Amino acid sequence: MKKGSVNAVIAEMIRRLESIGPDDEHAADGKLADIGAFAPADPVLARLHKEYLEANRQHKRLARERSVCDPMTEVAADMLDSARSAVQTRLIELQDIREIETREAMERTMRARKAEQEAARALLLIEKRCRDSSSDLFFWMLMMIWLMNRTFIAARRQLSAANDFAAVSEGGKEFRRVRYA
Numbered sequence: 001m002k003k004g005s006v007n008a009v010i011a012e013m014i015r016r017l018e019s020i021g022p023d024d025e026h027a028a029d030g031k032l033a034d035i036g037a038f039a040p041a042d043p044v045l046a047r048l049h050k051e052y053l054e055a056n057r058q059h060k061r062l063a064r065e066r067s068v069c070d071p072m073t074e075v076a077a078d079m080l081d082s083a084r085s086a087v088q089t090r091l092i093e094l095q096d097i098r099e100i101e102t103r104e105a106m107e108r109t110m111r112a113r114k115a116e117q118e119a120a121r122a123l124l125l126i127e128k129r130c131r132d133s134s135s136d137l138f139f140w141m142l143m144m145i146w147l148m149n150r151t152f153i154a155a156r157r158q159l160s161a162a163n164d165f166a167a168v169s170e171g172g173k174e175f176r177r178v179r180y181a
Contacts, residue, residue, distance in 0.1 A: 035087070045094065048087045051086070055082075056083075058076050059076040059079070
């Protein structure tokens with residue numbers, strides 16, 4: 001490849017870059033498209049983007065005033081590439097951070113859902129135990145009433161037998177037997 005043809009290619013690339021406006025420039029470079037979303041929230045990215053725009057203006061100015069092959073223009077091109085790389089790197093970092101935060105938020109949401117489900121299960125278990133304990137309480141109350149009833153029946157029989165014995169032992173009184181169930 002001839003050296004003249006490389007210079008022609010570089011000149012054509014610079015001409016194309018100059019023809020792209022500031023807003024179109026970000027559209028041409030897909031990674032720089034997210035700057036508008038991140039720059040207000042990230043001061044480092046805002047500073048890097050400002051340096052990138054300044055390097056871009058400097059490079060365009062030098063390319064217009066001097067030739068493309070001028071050493072100052074080449075240094076400005078290198079500074080522009082460096083600034084672009086710094087902005088792209090910061091965007092990648094921010095996107096990684098956003099992905100990590102999104103993943104962590106999803107994990108927190110899943111843990112919260114799991115905790116809600118466990119709390120709901122615990123409440124159901126407590127309600128079941130309360131129902132069971134109230135059923136048990138009702139059962140034991142019925143058992144106590146039944147036992148008390150049996151105790152009263154046995155006590156009446158004993159009292160009735162004692163009463164009958166007392167009536168018979170008194171002698172002449174008429175004895176009348178009353179049966180209790």
